[in-house]
Amino acid sequence: MAKVVIFDSGVGGLSIFSELVRLMPEASVVYASDNAAYPYGDKSERYLKTRVKACLDTLVQYHQPDMVVVACNTASTVVLPVLRAHFSIPVVGVVPAIKTAAQVTNNGVIGLLATPGTVTRVYTDDLIIRFAKHCDVIKVGSRVLVDLAEAKLRSQTVDLSRLKQELLPFEQAPVRPDTIVLGCTHFPLLLSELQQISPSIRWVDSGSAIARRVRTLLEQQKKLKPEHAGIYQAMFTANTTSVTQLKPYLFQLGFSALSILPIDEAFTVFSEPMAINAVTVS
Structure with a gap:
């Protein structure tokens, strides 16, 4: 087996x-x-x-x-x-599903939502250069979403106001991304809440x-x-x-x-x- x-x-x-x-x-x-x-x-x-x-x-x-x-x-x-x-x-x-996001975006603007460490690593920049060079990529590092996901699985209510606050950099961008990569395995655990806050966004992960x-x-x-x-x-x-x-x-x-x-x-x-x-x- x-x-x-x-x-x-x-x-x-x-x-x-x-x-x-x-x-x-x-x-x-x-x-x-x-x-x-x-x-x-x-x-x-x-x-x-x-x-x-x-x-x-x-x-x-x-x-x-x-x-x-x-x-x-x-x-x-x-x-x-x-x-x-x-x-x-x-x-x-x-690794973050940047390649997939770059293939499915309609407006050429994608977001990367990951931990602060992941969004700043050279490895992540290399993925963007290799697979999303033709796109504008907005990177947002969040520690809060990790804690929210951990709490959710322990039967605690997800604070939607805190979650919405973490997404503000995407909402305030000159051109709002139509596709956002969930670049941390914790983040798909919050997919239903993310869809509730931003139903028009295409959320992509590598699971x-x-x-x-x-x-x-x-x-x-x-x-x-x-x-x-x-x-x-x-x-x-x-x-x-x-x-x-x-x-x-x-x-x-x-x-x-x-x-x-x-x-x-x-x-x-x-x-x-x-x-x-x-x-x-x-």
């Missing part, structure tokens, strides 16, 4: 998880959240390279997956070359494309077995109140077990994974 590790600093990667299991219900998934170091968006590149590699070393050794998906735009734009050189299994990253890429690679490895149903586990690097608050949503998504794999700031695992009130699926 195919097994995939999806890795993120928070819960944004659950948007990738949903696309992946919709396309491949036969694949087993370990969703690993490095919530001890959340958020990644304000971390240095040096820190991220060390931290992400240390976490994935532990996860790959423990779970022996067929593939890793780095479901974090910030980490992907920094760490992918390091991970691909280090691991023998495929490592799939998530479905990533799922198709994972499926192609697993088919090449002949790992997919349609007769099997996937098993979904969630792991966190810190046992916090927010993890407990997240449990009902994880249950809805079909996760059968939650556990803690503590990894301290020195990037060392100091205990075996601890089960935390495993979710029972009836």
